[in-house]
Amino acid sequence: MKHLSTLTATTLLSLSLAGGAIAADMKPEEQILTRQAGYKFMSWNMGKIKANLEGNYNQEVVEKAAAAIAGIANSGMGALYGPGTDKAVNGVETRVKPELFTNQKEVGKVAGDFVAAANNMAEVATKGDKAETKQAFGALGQSCKACHDQFRQD
Template identity: 30%
Template sequence: MKIAVPLALAVAMSTVSVPSFAQFQKPEDAVKYRKAALTVMGNHFSRIGAMANGRVPFDAKVAAENAAIVETMSKLPWAGFAAGTDKGDTAALPAIWTEQARFNDGANKLQAAATQLSAAAKTGNLDAVKTAFGATAQTCKACHDAFRK
């Protein structure tokens, strides 16, 4: 009956179709979700980095597969930063909520860079992947420096 947990969660979900917080039953669920999405994104991003940095032989197909996952994941974490999710097991800084326009701008820059990375990876050109990887890494760093403990 372990499937009862997600089903029960689904049943317990709000009927209000507000975009973000309604997706989560409790603030901790939002924190867990955003960390999970960032973990998956970071893992696949690192696989591209290993190729961009020459530590793993470049495989265009593998790079494109990983970049597609990064692109998909780049859209996800932000819903988990809803108001009221600044507590608990999180490295998120209060600036995320006090400087929302700046935070959203950073999130948008990552998504744009991830889209370009995925396009670059589809070309099969390692130099293009290296350039796009570096540009994407800069968007990660910018937000981590500003908004992460």
Template identity: 35%
Template structure:
């Protein structure tokens, strides 16, 4: 069971990474309208982040640190911060303002890092 949960979690996070790259490309190309779909995908995924970390998925081929489960409330707060930033990005992208979308993407990236640093083992 854990292997399937871990794979689903990793796939979701890869999807977020791909969507962030697509948004960056839209911002750099000054086509913020192209960021709307990927931003919505990120916002939807971020709402489910705590659900992706079931206690049964704490061992196996994972980069998730044990601190996720020992500091569950802090982890959920960090995930909620990312969720709020993702919602803002989705809202800003709809305005078509590439500069503002870029700033919202940067803010989201900061919240992702704030969660990854304490709760994810660096990939080597």
């Protein structure tokens, strides 16, 4: 899906605003640690999907992992990129590039593409078709890579 529907965009905005209120009460280092935990949890679930696609395919494991990724993707994590989270704070490191905080149009596109790919992955995983799941997983991985390439330091 190239463009988010109005309903999806409205939902994402609402989630971001609600998450923003909660994140505003967090210190910058807490925001960094929380977003890093979210990405680590998504990575762990990506690993479970990959292992199933490369080995014995277990639809239930893939479906649950894909649902977890979509849940985090739709959680409003953008609110965890508050002021002061663009650099290390009190010993908490971040690999985010400054461009993430200045190029909002591109960030919105990349984030929207990621949410769409995560939602598609979750939907495809329910069908149990390994080949279709592999294709959706590839698209999800590419959406992750697009953000890493543009907005994450090595």
